[in-house]
């Protein structure tokens with residue numbers, strides 16, 4: 307039985323949505339290396355304002371603007387130094403008629419309303435300074451211009467007030483959002499739990515480290531594991547036995563420990579299609595989807611898990627994941643939908659009219675060159691820049707015609 311791309315996609319979405327919805331949450335420290343790219347599971351509100359307190363934007367002198375109103379190059383104003391405020395110090399008071407040296411990030415002394423950068427003082431650098439509790443402040447600083455109230459002062463909460471929403475539920479945690487969470491005093495971040503996937507390959511031709519005659523290296527496990535990990539998926543790879551009973555037993559075990567099982571290979575019309583044979587008695591549903599590559603497809607809803615069965619040719623396997631799984635992972639991870647670009651075709655391309663064809667392409671000199679459609683061409687897959695979709699009903703695209711391209715391998 308053959309079905310359309312859209313029908314198969316709808317069927318798999320219906321199967322996978324409950325898997326994503328049942329994942330639950332976990333709590334990670336804000337400094338955890340695992341936090342980046344996770345998605346918040348709750349609205350998160352600031353425990354602290356940002357900035358946490360009113361502080362200096364410059365290394366300079368905290369002053370009362372009123373004390374410097376008369377300052378000019380011909381009538382400099384000289385003020386005695388009070389204690390110095392460094393970043394991390396508790397707030398100090400500014401005595402009337404004095405200025406307090408302040409460092410960038412230090413609390414503005416109580417009573418000060420302006421900061422004059424040190425290089426604007428007549429001396430241009432700080433003299434010997436004394437911090438509160440470390441002796442008696444002495445010395446003077448001289449100024450040749452007034453300084454407006456609020457100048458070089460970063461007010462408390464100007465970026466975000468305490469109690470305000472930092473990130474709503476469903477926000478993907480970028481490095482910058484992690485900084486905002488940390489600055490707003492949040493230490494423990496509730497996030498959606500990662501999807502755990504068993505990625506199962508089959509086939510006696512997979513030769514491990516030393517492929518014998520007739521055998522090949524496994525390309526699908528490392529490729530698909532790398533792709534899925536980019537979406538935060540925890541991937542467990544397994545090469546399952548080529549015997550249907552032993553394969554079924556392995557799947558039965560795996561389904562207890564993972565959220566989703568992917569199998570690659572063993573589903574088409576051969577005499578030894580272990581996946582198809584093993585899942586036949588477990589509700590396995592195998593059919594041909596009107597797409598190329600990736601025609602043979604299957605799935606099974608087991609008691610504890612869902613199995614998606616993708617075809618074994620590496621290009622077919624990759625495109626199956628890209629067509630049927632990564633769009634859902636994008637939504638789950640709060641990622642934006644990819645957007646196509648448009649370029650003219652460098653050559654005329656034909657396509658089977660009754661299938662949705664996905665072609666790999668190179669983008670060179672503002673033109674799209676379509677590559678060979680072979681689904682075994684792993685190196686061609688690696689050098690491709692983009693995918694071009696040719697829908698059902700289209701049998702030819704003419705050279706020069708503008709087509710949508712979707713970037714890949716970025």
Ligand SMILES: Nc1nc2c(c(=O)[nH]1)N[C@H]1C(S)=C(S)[C@@H](COP(=O)(O)OP(=O)(O)OC[C@H]3O[C@@H](n4cnc5c(N)ncnc54)[C@H](O)[C@@H]3O)O[C@H]1N2
Pocket residue numbers: 507508509511512522523524525526527570571572573574575576579599600601602616617618619620622681682
């Ligand atoms: N008589 C028919 N033959 C085939 C049909 C068909 O409709 N009728 N469909 C073809 C299409 S299209 C595809 S795609 C493949 C799908 O086959 P399977 O999913 O059963 O996959 P296998 O037969 O196990 O392998 C196919 C191909 O891919 C290689 N392979 C498998 N696993 C890996 C791996 N982990 N790393 C690298 N390469 C892998 C395998 O050696 C085969 O060359 O069936 C067509 N045949």
Ligand code: MOO
Pocket residue numbers: 597598599600601602617619622681682
């Ligand atoms: O459709 Mo198969 O997936 O072309 O090689």
